[in-house]
Amino acid sequence: MRWKHPFLMMIVPAMLLGVANPIRSQSQNPVSQEPRNSCVSCHLEEEEELAEPVKAMENDIHTKNGLSCADCHGGDPTAGLDGDPDAAMDPTKGYIGVPDRTEIPQFCGRCHSDPEYMRQYNPRLPTDQLDRYKTSIHGKRLAGGDEKVATCVDCHGTHGILKANDSRSPVYATNVPQTCARCHADEEYMADYDIPTDQVEEYEKSVHGQALLKRGDTAAPACNDCHGNHGAAPPAVPSVVYVCGQCHVNNSEMFQESPHKDAFAEEDLPECETCHGNHGIEHPKDEMLGVGPESICLECHDEGEKAYEVAAKMYVDIDSLKTAIFRADSLVKVAETAGMEVVDAKFSISDARQFLIKSRTIIHKLSVEELEKLSKEGMKKAMEAYAMGIAALEELQFRRKGLAISTIFIIILAIGLYFKIREVDKKTQFQELDLGN
Numbered sequence: 313m314r315w316k317h318p319f320l321m322m323i324v325p326a327m328l329l330g331v332a333n334p335i336r337s338q339s340q341n342p343v344s345q346e347p348r349n350s351c352v353s354c355h356l357e358e359e360e361e362l363a364e365p366v367k368a369m370e371n372d373i374h375t376k377n378g379l380s381c382a383d384c385h386g387g388d389p390t391a392g393l394d395g396d397p398d399a400a401m402d403p404t405k406g407y408i409g410v411p412d413r414t415e416i417p418q419f420c421g422r423c424h425s426d427p428e429y430m431r432q433y434n435p436r437l438p439t440d441q442l443d444r445y446k447t448s449i450h451g452k453r454l455a456g457g458d459e460k461v462a463t464c465v466d467c468h469g470t471h472g473i474l475k476a477n478d479s480r481s482p483v484y485a486t487n488v489p490q491t492c493a494r495c496h497a498d499e500e501y502m503a504d505y506d507i508p509t510d511q512v513e514e515y516e517k518s519v520h521g522q523a524l525l526k527r528g529d530t531a532a533p534a535c536n537d538c539h540g541n542h543g544a545a546p547p548a549v550p551s552v553v554y555v556c557g558q559c560h561v562n563n564s565e566m567f568q569e570s571p572h573k574d575a576f577a578e579e580d581l582p583e584c585e586t587c588h589g590n591h592g593i594e595h596p597k598d599e600m601l602g603v604g605p606e607s608i609c610l611e612c613h614d615e616g617e618k619a620y621e622v623a624a625k626m627y628v629d630i631d632s633l634k635t636a637i638f639r640a641d642s643l644v645k646v647a648e649t650a651g652m653e654v655v656d657a658k659f660s661i662s663d664a665r666q667f668l669i670k671s672r673t674i675i676h677k678l679s680v681e682e683l684e685k686l687s688k689e690g691m692k693k694a695m696e697a698y699a700m701g702i703a704a705l706e707e708l709q710f711r712r713k714g715l716a717i718s719t720i721f722i723i724i725l726a727i728g729l730y731f732k733i734r735e736v737d738k739k740t741q742f743q744e745l746d747l748g749n
């Protein structure tokens with residue numbers, strides 16, 4: 313099939329051919345600075361599969377940097393303008409052709425792992441993708457000949473690669489889950505492997521997935537924030553197990569100070585995942601503490617153990633604070649609706665809420681004393697607010713009583729005044745009569 317859009321047919325080759333690149337003259341392929349590019353012009357004339365790459369390259373980051381077909385595939389773009397493919401796609405002129413799947417990482421890494429070369433274009437761009445990729449499960453399996461794993465082009469595309477921070481890029485945070493889903497959510501494709509295919513589905517329902525995909529909150533992790541862009545785990549993190557602490561610093565620090573730290577390490581249990589899961593992480597409930605049916609503590613601890621007591625006590629502390637805040641808040645709202653001034657009470661409630669938030673974090677230390685201290689302070693604030701709410705309502709009642717009394721007083725006054733006026737009126741009538749007499 314030939315190209316359907318005559319306009320694009322003029323514009324695209326002009327772009328691909330005409331971009332003058334000041335850097336290119338020093339780069340690996342001096343010949344490609346020729347304004348006419350046989351790869352582009354001939355391929356545009358060819359059937360769909362051969363023309364498609366030319367069209368797809370229009371918005372490609374490589375095109376924007378003045379790179380073209382021969383920079384990746386090799387060959388001589390100044391030859392073959394007369395219509396001889398072999399003259400351009402000549403292995404003696406460096407033509408590589410299409411790389412085998414197993415060779416793709418080296419194919420891209422030829423430039424991307426060369427700091428000197430890349431610096432000419434973008435000094436800030438990391439050049440560690442290939443090295444890291446080799447340490448990932450994808451990279452290790454590919455090296456072993458497994459062609460089903462992800463290579464560079466499965467995540468970035470082949471022709472039409474965009475900058476990673478371009479919101480249309482398949483590796484842009486909000487698009488990452490679907491990029492991984494292409495394989496990881498495909499049961500048939502993953503049938504050869506002994507791993508589940510529910511990560512994306514679970515993730516989409518999780519607190520993280522909801523925050524990123526529904527609310528566009530890029531502070532929440534996409535797949536790559538926990539698994540790394542290229543390597544097995546992000547920089548400075550020895551394993552995906554420790555990745556939560558990068559964002560949840562306080563929880564992680566408190567966990568490190570808890571008796572679970574050594575206990576979990578001994579049994580090879582992951583720090584956070586053991587209680588929260590990984591892909592389907594939900595908004596935690598207070599009932600995960602305690603000794604009720606939703607308690608996670610009871611999965612490992614039994615009645616009679618110290619930990620059982622701790623679990624029960626922690627729940628009571630948090631639940632009492634939560635209830636106290638609820639009561640104070642409800643009362644203050646009534647006063648507010650009645651038009652009373654409750655600014656101070658609302659400040660106290662918001663202070664109490666801060667203590668509740670801190671309490672839910674400090675449980676990770678498993679220290680009953682520290683939780684109790686916090687929850688008591690929170691309780692004090694909640695009681696303060698409650699007392700202020702009561703005071704506001706009493707004041708309101710007082711004002712209402714005052715209003716009633718003054719209303720009665722005014723009525724009495726009005727009646728008195730009425731008689732007084734009548735009396736005066738009568739007197740003046742008499743006087744008029746007298747005068748008239």
Ligand code: HEC
Pocket residue numbers: 350351352354355358362381382385386387388389391392393394395396397400401409410
């Ligand atoms: C005169 C026309 C013509 C020119 C010039 C030309 N090609 Fe091709 N190209 C073809 C045709 C026809 C095919 C399909 C047949 C084949 O594989 O030889 C092809 C195939 C390819 C393939 C796919 C090969 C495969 O194994 O599937 C690549 C990659 C390619 N060309 C790159 C280039 C590059 C890079 C240049 C410039 C240096 C170039 N072509 C110049 C006509 C051309």
Ligand code: HEC
Pocket residue numbers: 351352355361362365366367369374379380381382383384385410411412413416419465470471
């Ligand atoms: C950034 C490097 C890069 C550039 C630039 C590039 N290609 Fe490719 N091309 C590849 C890779 C990698 C593959 C193999 C993809 C795969 O196996 O999935 C490929 C595959 C191909 C194929 C085989 C069919 C296909 O689509 O997979 C053709 C034909 C081709 N390229 C032509 C071109 C032409 C023509 C240009 C210039 C307009 C070009 N390429 C520019 C990297 C590049």
Ligand code: HEC
Pocket residue numbers: 373374377379383384419420421422423424430433434437464465468469470473474475476477
């Ligand atoms: C001929 C050298 C060369 C080859 C081969 C090459 N690239 Fe590039 N690539 C570049 C240059 C130069 C840039 C531009 C850097 C910039 O502007 O940030 C770039 C940019 C990129 C970017 C955007 C980086 C960013 O700023 O977010 C990605 C992604 C990328 N390349 C992926 C690939 C992939 C995948 C392959 C293999 C299919 C590949 N590249 C092959 C030279 C190359």
Ligand code: HEC
Pocket residue numbers: 416417418420421424437438441442445450462463464465466467468476477483484485488536540541542
């Ligand atoms: C499993 C998917 C995946 C594979 C495979 C992959 N990348 Fe990436 N790549 C990403 C993600 C995700 C990002 C970062 C997006 C971001 O910054 O948020 C990225 C970013 C990049 C960037 C921008 C600079 C940087 O490092 O952040 C370049 C360049 C790049 N990749 C090249 C490559 C090359 C070359 C390969 C093959 C050796 C490759 N990628 C393999 C997913 C992948």
Ligand code: HEC
Pocket residue numbers: 449450453460461462463466467488491492493494495496505506507535536539
């Ligand atoms: C082209 C298909 C493909 C794509 C796209 C892909 N993967 Fe994979 N991935 C695989 C295959 C196949 C394996 C090997 C499974 C195995 O060894 O158990 C794998 C393995 C993994 C593993 C290791 C699983 C284990 O065994 O512990 C992780 C983690 C992983 N991928 C994450 C990702 C993430 C995150 C993305 C997206 C950024 C992604 N993958 C994109 C195919 C893909």
Ligand code: HEC
Pocket residue numbers: 489492493496507508511512515520533534535536537538539552553555582585590591
């Ligand atoms: C909040 C961090 C986090 C996010 C986000 C995340 N993962 Fe994971 N993932 C993990 C942890 C932790 C494991 C378990 C690793 C271990 O035990 O070694 C895991 C395991 C995996 C595995 C191995 C098989 C399995 O299910 O145990 C695959 C594949 C995987 N994740 C893919 C993905 C994909 C695809 C996404 C995006 C939809 C994603 N992950 C998002 C943390 C995360």
Ligand code: HEC
Pocket residue numbers: 519520523529531532533534537538555556557558559560584585588589590593594595596
């Ligand atoms: C890239 C940063 C990042 C990483 C990595 C990360 N999280 Fe989160 N997490 C967030 C953000 C941001 C939120 C808040 C989402 C929201 O607004 O609902 C959150 C929310 C949560 C919540 C819910 C908190 C609440 O009050 O509802 C839990 C539990 C959680 N993460 C646990 C984990 C665990 C366990 C891991 C590791 C497996 C992890 N997170 C990895 C950023 C991260």
Ligand code: HEC
Pocket residue numbers: 556557560563564565567572583584585586587588596597598599600601608630672673674675676
């Ligand atoms: C022993 C089980 C357990 C472990 C291990 C655990 N958590 Fe929690 N986590 C909980 C419980 C229970 C709650 C709910 C407390 C509440 O709401 O009363 C919670 C609440 C949270 C919250 C929401 C409250 C807050 O602090 O904002 C986050 C976030 C969180 N955990 C992250 C983590 C991270 C990160 C790790 C690993 C360092 C971790 N948790 C380890 C049991 C655990």
Ligand code: HEC
Pocket residue numbers: 571572575576581586587600601608609610611612613618619620622623626678
């Ligand atoms: C995955 C299993 C597991 C879960 C879930 C778990 N723990 Fe533990 N916990 C342990 C292990 C193992 C130890 C160390 C051995 C022991 O004392 O039982 C421990 C120790 C403790 C200790 C120290 C006990 C002592 O004697 O000093 C406390 C306190 C504790 N856990 C509280 C909790 C609370 C509260 C929860 C629920 C939020 C919880 N644990 C959930 C496994 C778990």
